[in-house]
Amino acid sequence: MSSTSQRKKIQKKFKNRGYNLKFDALDEILVFADQFPDDADGEAIDLLLDNLQESHESSTVDAESVRELINRLLGAHNAPEEPTTSASSLAVIDAFLVPKFGYDAVKKKFNEHTKSLPIHGEAYAKTALYRERFMLLSQRVSRAEHFSRPAFDAEMSQFESNEISSIQSLISQRGRKWVMGVISQLEDGHFYLEDLSASVEIDLSKYKITTGFFTENTIILAEGEMQVNGIFQVITCGFPPLEDRDKTLKTHSECDFFGGGTQTKEETIRLADLERQAVNDTFVILSDIWLDNEEVIGKLETVLDGFENVETVPSLFVFMGNFCSRPCNLAFGSYSSLREQFGKLGRMIGNHPRLKESSRFLFIPGPDDAGPSTVLPRCALPNYLTEELQNIIPNAIFSSNPCRVKFYNQEIVFFRQDLLYRMRRSCLVTPSSEETKDPFKHLVYTITHQSHLCPLPLMVQPIIWNYDHSLRLYPTPHTIVLGDKSEQEVCKFGGTTCFNPGCFSTDSTFVAYRPSTQEVELSAL
Secondary structure, eight states, X not given: OOHHXXXXXXXXXXXXXXXXXXXXXXXXXXXXXXXXXXXXXOHHHHHHHHHHHHHOOSSEEOHHHHHHHHHHHHHTTTSSOOOXXXXXSEEEEEGGGSOEEEEETTTTEEEEEOSOOOSSOOHHHHHHHHHHHHHHHHHHHTTOTTTOXXXXXXXXXXXXXXXXXXXXXXXXXXXXXXXXXXXXXXXTTXXXXXXXXOEEEEEOTTOEEOSSOOBTTOEEEEEEEEOTTSOEEEEEEEOOOOOOHHHHHHHTTTOOSSSSOOOOHHHHHHHHHHHHHOTTOOEEEEEOOOTTOHHHHHHHHHHHHHHHTSSSXXXXXXXXXXXXXXXXXXXOOOHHHHHHHHHHHHHHHHTOHHHHHHOEEXXXXXXXXXXXXXXXXXXXXXXXXXXXXXXXXXXEEEOOBSEEEEETTEEEEEEESOHHHHHHHTBSSOOOOSSOOOHHHHHHHHHHHHTBSOOSOTTTSOBOGGGGGGGBOOSOOSEEEEEOSSOOEEEEETTEEEEEOOOXXXXXXXXXXXXXXXXXXEEEO
């Protein structure tokens, strides 16, 4: 492995564990790694990280700390002990560090994109965004029993099968056909369905739809018939069928879509057993913590007081924005005051010694928090605001929005966005009430079937074109946390637990989540 790629790999591993690595410390680690030339999986670095977490309190790692730890490890290198476990129970993955995979339709496999991804992409990156979303769902649908192509025509008479036609082929075919495409509005008031071959105007006047929010840019499966005027009359339409998580993992076992690292079968089994045993681990999740509001600060202190006195303190607190009652836009002139309020929060946490010592604190920015723009994914909160808090609370982690957390084998996605309101406003047709009238269930159904956290039009919610992959939900994670200002709710669907902790500042609501059992406790003061 080249020196540059080795450096990037080490920096990524430390970033995932919540550490800021100084350049001189990185040089020491490179020298240490060179002593293990056969260690292609980076187990030596994992061992170094595991021991660092046990002995190092600060989130900043310098050369002296690394040197002491390496000397201690090398001194025990020849001791007749069993090897130390290489996996941590908890890893935080920033959205900008999530690996990017593109589907190769010829080889029918995903290939990892290894080059650096610029924030400001070229024009073709916008087209690639839609193409990659379509290709991901298309390959998933190709394995669905209902839409898979039969090996022999004779099977058509024995089993119901609906082969998907390309939109281009509709010109020469008659009768009812199934097509798959992206809903787009190429002309005002006229909606089209686009796939990789062509586009066709669609008529939704006689449609029947399934559960979910059908907005522009969503990918749908539609059954209908081509009319003589060249318009495709839609009879039935719905989202691409969901695939079982285990089936996806088995199909693409070599791909690390989540970003937590690949594991051997033995390691997966061992971590699954450890996860089942971690019955005392609890995540406390709060959304909308207005630090400029004294009443909210008082309520937060009540929550911290309560968990300080429980028998086993929570292993993780997740604080999701917004962290200010006013949008931090160009008109916001109180950044120094907000910096002081973050410092005050750090001192408040520091007054709870058990929490400060044993819990970790994850901060995720909200849609109106300070940052370069409102585009997704959002980078972590600026260091200017959080520096004092970090000095007081070494276990604080500041990550992107969205961000990912891996707890042993369990994959959890955190996303703070007022998504329910925006999806309902962007609906092209009235959602079906046949299966459910609950808007939150419609939202969960939509994002899981689209395998994407935010399938809104780019004009409604801009996305960094080159980092659209960081919002993918593929394979479907175990748990999705949607921080939303709507009322708190939990929904379990297709093997995924999805919940909204509610708005802490206005409703005093939060969630206690037990990852070992995926139990969600909706709480309120």
